Every structure is written in C-alpha cells, then in structure tokens.
Amino acid sequence: MTATGAVTRESILDAARMLEGVVVRTPVETSRVLSELTGQRVLLKCENLQRAGSFKVRGAYVRMARLSEEERRHGVVAASAGNHAQGVAVAAKNLGIHAVVYMPTDASLPKVAATREYGAEVRLVGSSVDDALAAAHQHARATGAVLIHPFDHPDIVAGQATIACEILEQVPDVATVLVPVGGGGLAAGLVAAFGHLAPHVRVVGVQAERMAAYPRSLHDGAPAAVEPRSTMADGIAVGLPGQVPFDVIAHGNAEVRTVSEEHLSRGLLLVAERAKLLVEPAGAAGVAALIAEPHSVEGPVVCVLSGGNIDPVVLLRVVRHGLASAGRYLQVRVLLTDRPGALANLMLDLAEVGGNVMHVEHVRTGPHLAIDEVEVVAQVETKGHEHCAELLDHLRRQGYVLPDER
Numbered sequence: 001m002t003a004t005g006a007v008t009r010e011s012i013l014d015a016a017r018m019l020e021g022v023v024v025r026t027p028v029e030t031s032r033v034l035s036e037l038t039g040q041r042v043l044l045k046c047e048n049l050q051r052a053g054s055f056k057v058r059g060a061y062v063r064m065a066r067l068s069e070e071e072r073r074h075g076v077v078a079a080s081a082g083n084h085a086q087g088v089a090v091a092a093k094n095l096g097i098h099a100v101v102y103m104p105t106d107a108s109l110p111k112v113a114a115t116r117e118y119g120a121e122v123r124l125v126g127s128s129v130d131d132a133l134a135a136a137h138q139h140a141r142a143t144g145a146v147l148i149h150p151f152d153h154p155d156i157v158a159g160q161a162t163i164a165c166e167i168l169e170q171v172p173d174v175a176t177v178l179v180p181v182g183g184g185g186l187a188a189g190l191v192a193a194f195g196h197l198a199p200h201v202r203v204v205g206v207q208a209e210r211m212a213a214y215p216r217s218l219h220d221g222a223p224a225a226v227e228p229r230s231t232m233a234d235g236i237a238v239g240l241p242g243q244v245p246f247d248v249i250a251h252g253n254a255e256v257r258t259v260s261e262e263h264l265s266r267g268l269l270l271v272a273e274r275a276k277l278l279v280e281p282a283g284a285a286g287v288a289a290l291i292a293e294p295h296s297v298e299g300p301v302v303c304v305l306s307g308g309n310i311d312p313v314v315l316l317r318v319v320r321h322g323l324a325s326a327g328r329y330l331q332v333r334v335l336l337t338d339r340p341g342a343l344a345n346l347m348l349d350l351a352e353v354g355g356n357v358m359h360v361e362h363v364r365t366g367p368h369l370a371i372d373e374v375e376v377v378a379q380v381e382t383k384g385h386e387h388c389a390e391l392l393d394h395l396r397r398q399g400y401v402l403p404d405e406r
Contacts, residue, residue, distance in 0.1 A: 007161065011158040024051055026047050056307070057087040100123060104129060154244055208236060263292045267281075267290075279310070363375040
C-alpha cells in the first residue's frame with residue numbers, strides 16, 4: 001500500500017472541483033498570541049465557519065455525490081450525535097437525496113434542531129452513538145439506504161482532504177499542520193493530500209488523552225479499541241479508528257499526540273478571547289497542543305479549527321473550566337466561627353488582595369461542622385495563578401481555616 005492508502009491524488013482533486021460552490025473556502029487567520037508563544041508564525045484554518053459549522057459537510061457531500069442514481073433513489077442513512085449529522089443533512093439537501101439520521105435520545109437539542117432544519121429526518125434512539133449506529137445499520141439493511149459513515153470510507157477522506165488544497169493556496173510555505181483526530185477521516189485526508197501535493201508538510205494529529213485510540217493503534221499496527229471515557233472533546237471521542245483512515249495515517253508516518261482536559265479548555269478560551277472565534281472543545285485540540293508544547297513544531301504552523309458546534313450549556317462549563325485552569329477563577333472553602341460579622345470580614349479580606357467575589361454559599365449545618373462553625377464556599381475572580389496563591393496565602397496569614405488543606 002502507498003503512503004496515502006486508497007485515497008488517490010486524482011480523487012482528491014476531483015473532490016475539490018466537486019465542492020466548488022458547495023462549501024465555503026474558509027479563511028485562514030494569523031494568531032499573534034500563538035505566534036508569540038511558539039516563536040513561529042501560527043495561523044488558524046477556520047472550519048468552524050464552514051457550512052453546518054464543521055468540516056464534515058465536505059466528506060459527506062463527496063461521498064453522496066459519487067453514489068449511483070440507483071443508490072440515490074434508496075436514500076442515505078447516518079448515525080451521529082452532532083457534526084456528522086448536520087453535514088449529512090446539508091449535503092443530502094443539496095443533492096436532493098432523502099436522508100435519515102439516527103441520533104441518541106440525549107443528543108444536544110441545538111444539534112438535533114439544526115439537523116432537522118437542514119432537511120434530514122431525525123430519529124432519536126438509544127443512549128449512545130453506538131446505539132444510533134446499530135439502528136442506522138438496521139435501517140440500511142431494511143430499506144437499501146446507503147450508510148454514510150462519518151470517517152471510514154475513501155470518498156469521505158477525499159472530501160476532507162480538500163482542506164489541505166486550500167491551506168496550500170492560502171499558506172504556500174506551511175511546514176506543519178495540527179489537526180484534531182477522532183476516527184481519523186480529517187487527519188487522513190490531510191496526510192493523503194500533503195503526501196501527494198506537498199510531501200514536506202508535517203501533519204500532527206491531536207487527540208484528547210481521555211479518549212485516545214490512535215497512539216495505541218499506531219503502536220500495535222492495527223486499529224485498537226479503547227475503553228470509553230468522558231471528555232469535553234466529544235466531537236473526537238471515538239473509541240476505535242476506522243480502517244481506511246488508519247491505513248493512510250499509519251503509512252504516512254503521521255504523529256498523533258494527546259492533550260489534557262485542562263489544555264483543551266484553555267485552547268477554547270484562548271481562541272474565543274484572542275481570535276474572537278467560537279469553537280467546540282474538539283475543534284480547539286490543535287491549539288491545545290501548542291499551548292501544551294509550544295516549541296515542538298516547525299513553522300509556519302496551521303491549526304485546523306475543525307468545528308464550532310457547541311451547546312451553550314456546555315460552553316458555560318468549558319469556559320469556567322478554562323478560567324480555572326488559567327488561574328482566573330478560584331473556588332475556595334473557608335471555615336468560620338458562627339458570629340455576626342465573620343462573613344463580612346472574609347469578604348473584606350478577599351477584596352483586600354484584589355479578589356472579586358462572584359458567588360457565595362453559606363452552609364450552617366453539616367456532619368463535619370461543629371455547632372459554632374459555618375462553611376463558606378466563595379467563587380472568586382482572580383488574575384492568574386500567582387494571584388490565586390497570593391490570595392490563599394493572605395487568608396492563611398489572617399488565620400482562616402481552609403478545609404481543603406487539612
């Protein structure tokens with residue numbers, strides 16, 4: 001097998017022609033803060049601004065556009081909790097193909113609504129994507145509909161590869177591309193395209209360390225499943241790599257590294273604050289990798305922001321997590337003597353060192369509290385890790401008891 005597996009140069013260039021006027025040629029934006037952090041020129045490829053909010057529409061459209069007329073008449077079916085569902089819905093609507101998308105019953109309401117609005121018939125089933133995929137397979141067998149896999153097909157990979165074609169036109173001197181990795185369709189597309197068109201470009205895949213199947217699979221030489229674990233980067237939480245993308249990535253000798261939940265949330269926060277772009281945690285994986293290891297890649301560097309579909313409720317949680325990771329949000333528990341003025345004095349002491357109290361919980365009874373004690377949980381806006389340490393030191397010097405340090 002060649003370094004690019006089953007995805008040929010002609011297939012990629014044909015996919016690029018096919019997608020003209022269908023998808024958005026997403027912009028590339030220079031990131032000054034990341035460039036300063038790494039000492040290299042860093043740019044962001046904004047697939048979060050793509051139609052349906054992610055790169056997924058590229059592969060879905062190419063896959064469906066290459067179906068025969070007979071296959072189109074039977075319709076298509078897919079299973080997804082988010083981006084693939086919306087990509088399939090948009091592509092099917094453009095091609096006039098009936099699409100049925102199975103989604104878990106607890107899928108994000110905005111993503112379910114968007115998939116329906118794009119024209120697909122949505123059916124909610126089971127509690128996981130695996131349940132939805134099982135239902136999609138059953139539907140395909142019963143109706144003859146073509147199953148549109150989110151990543152494990154050469155046409156899907158060829159569609160995602162068109163991002164590399166755009167990057168080469170927008171950043172001709174690109175040396176490294178950082179890309180989120182779930183099942184591997186996007187990363188494989190980039191590896192294949194650069195292998196054919198610019199072999200000097202290094203592709204670095206990035207997975208959430210809590211759900212990273214590729215490092216083990218590459219070590220073993222075959223796709224290997226990992227136990228499901230929760231991660232904020234649900235868009236790349238895939239437990240088993242696809243065979244087609246795995247072959248491309250493995251034979252292309254691409255590196256796949258992992259990032260922590262802390263770095264994912266900090267990456268999302270940085271992109272929102274400094275680049276003024278909204279991405280989902282999975283979409284910020286490449287930025288997270290640069291934050292974790294800023295001097296590990298050669299520039300110019302392009303980070304692919306793969307998607308921007310994030311539930312507002314999840315966004316609130318992730319932003320708070322990112323603020324805490326950056327030392328800009330501190331939750332502190334303090335034991336006080338239950339007497340008038342004790343709480344007011346604590347607030348004054350926090351203010352004295354610049355802590356901005358956002359929320360206070362005052363607990364008067366509990367199995368761990370003496371009859372004359374109360375526990376205060378204060379959420380405080382801070383200015384960084386050094387400020388957090390200064391604030392805690394100040395409380396200790398004032399004689400406060402911090403239960404978390406007992």
